[in-house]
Amino acid sequence: MPELPEVEVSRLGVSQHLDGKTISDIVIRTPKLRWDIPKADLAKLIGQKITAISRRAKYLIIETAIGHIIIHLGMSGSLRVIDKSTPLKKHDHVDVTVGDKVLRLNDPRRFGAVLYADESGEHQVFEKLGPEPLTDAFNAEHLAEKCAKRKAAIKLVIMDNPVVVGVGNIYANEALFLTGIHPLTPANKVPTEKIPQLVSTIKDVLAAAIKQGGTTLKDFSQTDGKPGYFAQSLFVYGREGEPCLRCKSELQGVKIGQRASVFCSQCQPE
Known part of the structure; x- marks a missing residue:
């Protein structure tokens, strides 16, 4: 299972390609991973500029001015930034397209998650989380x-x-x-x-x-x-x-x- 360092490495890798870019499409091929994927809410973010790529615990957060995409890699998930013409592989569930590039989530076990939060960034998955280990709050x-x-x-x-x-x-x-x-x-x-x-x-x-x-x-x-x-x-x-x-x-x-x-x-x- 990807742990915090793996998710942070993914954040750093993704940021190079997505930060500051505009979301041109979001493709949901699987309606449910760990939870139902809120397709209608995520569709609101098409046309929005990505303002930041952040992380909370093992959740990766793609931020825009009007709402956020929250991604969890679950037990076996992985992310790739690839050309949008790249052929699909088995277990490729979600694409976030920016220009000629796609952020693609592959998750064989389907224990991951793709969720939506409004501009406040608040979501119930964050409610009971303790401090980040690399911050001064963990002492x-x-x-x-x-x-x-x-x-x-x-x-x-x-x-x-x-x-x-x-x-x-x-x-x-x-x-x-x-x-x-x-x-x-x-x-x-x-x-x-x-x-x-x-x-x-x-x-x-x-x-x-x-x-x-x-x-x-x-x-x-x-x-x-x-x-x-x-x-x-x-x-x-x-x-x-x-x-x-x-x-x-x-x-x-x-x-x-x-x-x-x-x-x-x-x-x-x-």
Whole structure:
């Protein structure tokens, strides 16, 4: 599943081609992905100039003066900016045309979303989202407050969107390893001195992933078709049974909240 860095890389790639351009057409080939696609509302944006390409959590937002297109890539979605004459592929569901170029959404599993928001930019999918992890609003005081009364595993807490958005499974694994925190540690038992370190590490891991182009996953590549490269630098994710890159102990795996978690029992003691 594309995580925050992958979506941010997509935003950066898309912006080069769409920002400041006029939407000449919007083609909806599939009436419903995760939710119904509001075809009539989106049609209002034809003829409108794109004023910005922004992101909230894992949602990409194409902004105009009168309304916004909200895109979520779901489990397997990807975006391409291509010539509008490019032949369709299976699972190409939505086109946003600007001049001779098309932003095309491909989503084999159809867990993604294409939604509409008016000029206020407000939508119910944003209502319960916590702070962005790379902003000052996500800080040690905020995380300490959220952890104080929660007995849930710290990994689940930092992946909880009302606490902080966009810390998906890959980067939660990595941040906890680098901070030396066992992923099953109850949030209210995380040592006080570890909280600022965890916040800082989450920021560093996500920023590094964005800089290096997103994680190479079978379901993701950048808007120009080139895969990301950050997967080559992962310490624990996807490496269960392999030696720890720090202490050479065998990495262990456990399911937490139905998600695969990999950790080093020596570097991340319970």
